[in-house]
Amino acid sequence: MATALTIGLLRLTDAAPVIVAYEHGLFAAHGVDVRLSVEPSWANVADKLTYGRLQAAVMLPPLAFAVSLGLRGAGTPLIVPMALSLGGNTVTVSCALAEALAPETGMDALAIGARLRAYRAGMDRPLRFAVVHSFSTHNLLLKYWLAASGLAQPADVEISVIPPAETVDALATGRIDGFCAGAPWGAVAAHAGVGRPLLPSTAIWSNHPEKCLAVSKAWADANPTALAGMMTALLEAARFCDAQGNAEEVAGILAQDRYLALDPAVIRDVLPTFFAGAANFPWKSHAGWFLQEMARWGLLPTEADRGAALGIYRPDLLRAVAEPAGISMPIGDTKQEGAHAGHWTVKAAQAPIQMGGDRFCDGAVFEF
């Protein structure tokens, strides 16, 4: 029988490709015997990957680096053979703060940031924001936007870590002024009437990479066929999740009690990008940006070997499974992050790929 493996995930909409692949029998159809393990915390995912209780997981890229480099207790070498989603996080603030800032429709992230800075100037304490984990895209994107807006950390804004399910209560009781978390938590706070979306994370970095597939390197090396089967199933599921008219079904699957246990209507409207614009391609330039920002905020030891860390991203493995599946993938491993304000086309093996923009809120260009 097929090689057995367990994939870990959290109750988040961007776990959709893994859940859909499982529920549609795509893993089995590609000869892989997959179990899913819904975990209550990122710490669990990281620990279970480290000690072989999970072979793969839907992962935050910065946490994949942290586990691989042993930055949070013992670690284990991981690889990132594909990305799973673009965008999907929201900066949500308390109703009081949203009213004070009163952003107009279409206002950009820096203009909103300037209002936040002015608001902070009139306060006798720092603003308090929350993220879901230190080694998260949410933390790095939020910090990037605050710094670009001239807000010092922690002098002007303190960032703490609280589980997403607690954000509603934390906003309601005034323990925090806002948070940056993945879908559907911004929408959940809005539905509960305690918070309002201030800006999507894509306003900080257009089409930013969000979740990735992290795989134990030891397992991947020993099971190349199963790895390819798992990735092919995930590519098919990602395409399904992105296709027009499938949002209702995807939301229905995710909403079930054993996954998100939420109202499907809340999930349906906040699905991120899973396939379009080479969403599954693990760009080395994405990895490079994450590592740069981790270093900037003291989350990466200065002596860490960044060259070796970049090797965790494996676009070569994705090309090898995408080609036989007839899915075009970029020829280069890097792109100029921040250089594309709008749609553009990237050279790819079969047909060129229509890409979305990758602009940073401050107009910076990340040279890999």
Place this chain on the structure above:
Amino acid sequence: MKVLLADDNQERADAVARRLSDAGIVEIVRVEPGQRLIDIVEAAKPDVLIVDMSRPDRDSLESIREVSAQAPIVLFVDRDDPGFMQDAIDAGVSSYNLMGSSIPDVKPIAQAAVAIFRRYRKVAEDLEKAENKLGERDIVQKAKARLMKERGMTEPQAHKYLRQTAMNQGKRIVDIAWNLLGGAGKES
């Protein structure tokens, strides 16, 4: 030695506290339901922390280095003993050495917690086996995969086929799936 115990399962937490107290640990602090783990850690400054792995707020511990001025060193008690760490994960308990106490002093505490958690885990697993829910779902998934591969159905078609056949025959979906697999799904 001060031990902080974060476990909302009161009965299990009592059992761990009793075991530690029998072993001569005098200072045992409990995180009460509704209290924030990170607040209690920063206020109580324990040497060792025992945490139920099903707690979602375990992620906040990984930010201690970032948020705390005192910057206590968080080490997993057992990081250099992979076999013990696996036992702990399987039992559902995680332990942290916050103040850098020596491993020989701390390890028996972690071992005692793992032993108690393992006992409770076994009870939960026996119940799950009795329900056998997971097995049924796997059988349905395998049947769908076979319909998709051999009859070229899409997943919704395969699902509809199984449901319709089950309705027509007045049987459960899992029974139809089981028949379709010729009983081949169960042992794999």
